[in-house]
Amino acid sequence: MSNFVLRKRDSPFLLSSVITSICLFVLSTVLYSARANHVSQSVPQQRRPISPPSLNPGNDTNVFQGDYTPITIGELDASSFLDFRWDTSLALVPHQSVTAILPILSGSLEKTQDLLEPFFHPLEHVCEVVIICPDAIVADVRRMLQRTFASLGSHNHPDVSLRPWQGYTESSIATLRASMDVVSGWILIMDENGLSQLSRPMRDVLLNPPNVSLPFGPRGVLRTEGTSSTIFALGQAHPARYLYPPFLMSSSLLAPLASVMHVAPDPWADLGQRISEDRPDSTGGLVIAISSESASAKNLTHQIEPLSIPDAPPLRDWDPDPSPAISSAITVSGHFIFLLPTRDDLRAIAPLICRMKSRDRTVKIRVLVYAEGYDRPTTRLNWETEFFETYRCDIEYDVLISRTMLSFTNHGSAFLSRWLAEPLAINVVLTLWELDNLVSFISSAQGRMLYPGATHIRIPRLDLSNTEWMSALSVKEWQNWHRPRIDISIITKDRPAALTRLLHSLQAARYFGDPLDLRVNVEQDCAAESLRIAGNITWPFGSVFIHHRVVHGGLLPAVVESWYPRDNDSYGLLLEDDIEVSPLYYAWLKMAILRYRYGSASNRAPNMFGISLYQQKHLELPMEGRQAFNPRALFSVLGVPHPFTPYLSAVPCSWGAIYFPEHWREFHDYLAVRLASTALAIEDDVVPAVRSNHWAKSWKKFFIELVYLRGYVMLYPNYEDFVSLSTNHLEVGSHVKVRSAEKQDLFLLPLMQLHKPQESSRLLDLPHGSLPPLAVLPILNLTGHPTSLDALVKQGLARRTELLDCVSPTDLYDARSLMCASDASLP
Structure with missing residues (x-):
């Protein structure tokens, strides 16, 4: 944070202007009536010819114009208007309780003084103006502020502070992040235009706001289903799905919304959506309109034309905490x-x-x-x-x-x-x-x-x-393109050449404009060259974080602790340094995540825990030892209509795979219960007759246990000639002591490359050129035999009863209920 802070002089505050009082009275009356669901006089709606929507940035009350049945304020009976009394719950916000957030961008730098002008006067309710800007222009902004305030003389104004943000962050995200740090009770959120495009009455309402529970402002996407505007002689308020700046809101509404910090490109829609989820009326804010004319009720005309957006259908009820997903009324075309x-x-x-x-x-x-x-x-x-x-x-x-x-x-x-x-x-x-x-x-x-x-x-x-x-x-x-966010986590120790190869393959991949953060986890006894390489990474797609352990942990904690989801739209790509990825690996992941996590409800299932980049060429878990495996040949024998289809397998992949947030959180909890030996002794075998029972130091042993008890599965690619989205170079390390050419050939797979001009993308070498519906995907168990999701779930429940003598119901993604372990029994 910059140390540039300007303090206001102490002086008594001036009385609010008459026009401010009138506007506040009108707004509070509107809101009071909206709550009481009482409209003083109905106003007939008038049809007009359909015309395309238009935007008038200079008129604060012309928000969205897209509905063809405008709501019009006509002549109202003044006596009925005066029957409404001031609602005490709509008193003004407390003295000095509003913090204003104003972003300054390179395009608005020269307008800084004009943007600050509304705050140059004594303000009863605004205590601070926080100016945020990209770090690239912070010196210019500081000079502009010093020049601006040097000309103020003894004028009273709120405190002003300057906070730069990293240049690659969107201004809307930076504004929300700054809002999360506010300690006052109320926040006035603005964009780079500040309050400059608002009429004086609207500006006065935002600077001297009433105490209401919902965000309110002049611009937003309106709700139209089953609602109507509340109409008065001086203005109206309409329930909105979400608002665009400028608007005022209680800071308490931001506390549970940290997960919108990484959403692109429209965090305002996310903010409104998440506020509305906690309300039975699904309202994310109020769009208000205040006339700039006199208090006369005669011949006032003002139109708000609500935007019609179809409701999202409910998600399937197996998901107790579904990720909000945008729904479209059009399911086939668009x-x-x-x-x-x-x-x-x-x-x-x-x-x-x-x-x-x-x-x-x-x-x-x-x-x-x-x-x-x-x-x-x-x-x-x-x-x-x-x-x-x-x-x-x-x-x-x-x-x-x-x-x-x-x-x-x-x-x-x-x-x-x-x-x-x-x-x-x-x-x-x-x-x-x-x-x-x-x-x-x-x-x-x-x-x-x-x-x-x-x-x-x-x-x-x-x-x-x-x-x-x-x-x-x-x-x-x-x-739903912008919903999922993938975090890349690399685990490395003493293989600098392998780390360099992995980083080069990641940098050469196509990310289609998506932001990705990169975390490199370096073991305590790593090679100095590995640490140097990690410290000099160039990563233009997001932020880079280096985690260097000070106490040796081994491979199990190195992998398990390398990533933890921040919300249910956060996905972890776990890569050990002997992996190399295809230039199209991200396209495969994005296509699969959108289909099986954000597509139709029939394509989503709680049993799927991740997506593999690597094609299985061998079965590792049969007790007889490693066995060659060809899924296309197997599916041909089984009579699967499209033997080249992707498939589901209970085997978790450690050679390039993405893990889903709910399942990875559950794995953390499962591991805590398992290592504490409160439910089972650590030497007990959970999964019958698999080689992983002997992998004492492997995180996969314990993940396979969780997969078996739950009936979980992972999606695998199945392209011709084992063309893969990742490959394993089988470097010498914790599990590989000798690296022979014969062993390398067992695991090294050809990587899918970018297609040549006039060639089709190999990613679409799928049944009907698309990822199949979930219901038709073949399913294999841990040893490569065909099965079904129901059979896997029943098998896991039976094993749970046998091991724990516990038949109590188990909650989804809750490892403690799965293991019949109480919180008191945990360390």
């Missing part, structure tokens, strides 16, 4: 927008578009090429339609026609609004990751208002030609 700078970008992503069109003829795809139609003799922004012929399909696209490069002020946003035409039908907007004028605007809060409810996905230009696998995603999976 409406996709591709905004690309050049025709070359369109050419690169054409395989994805063609595959999407061939999979579903009803899918709607619109493409705009926006950076190759300049210097054209035109008097207005417009577009021309062209066709692009490929060896797979013909693609219709539009080219922006303009005299000069498009800037996204009023004209640019109006053009996009006109081109989009049907914003409420849009499911996905895809742009490049690289920032230009359009991408910056589309990513902003104002730009997102043009496609409310849609998911914005940004793909780096380098990755466009490898996006064909995304055609296998359903609309619902596309819309």
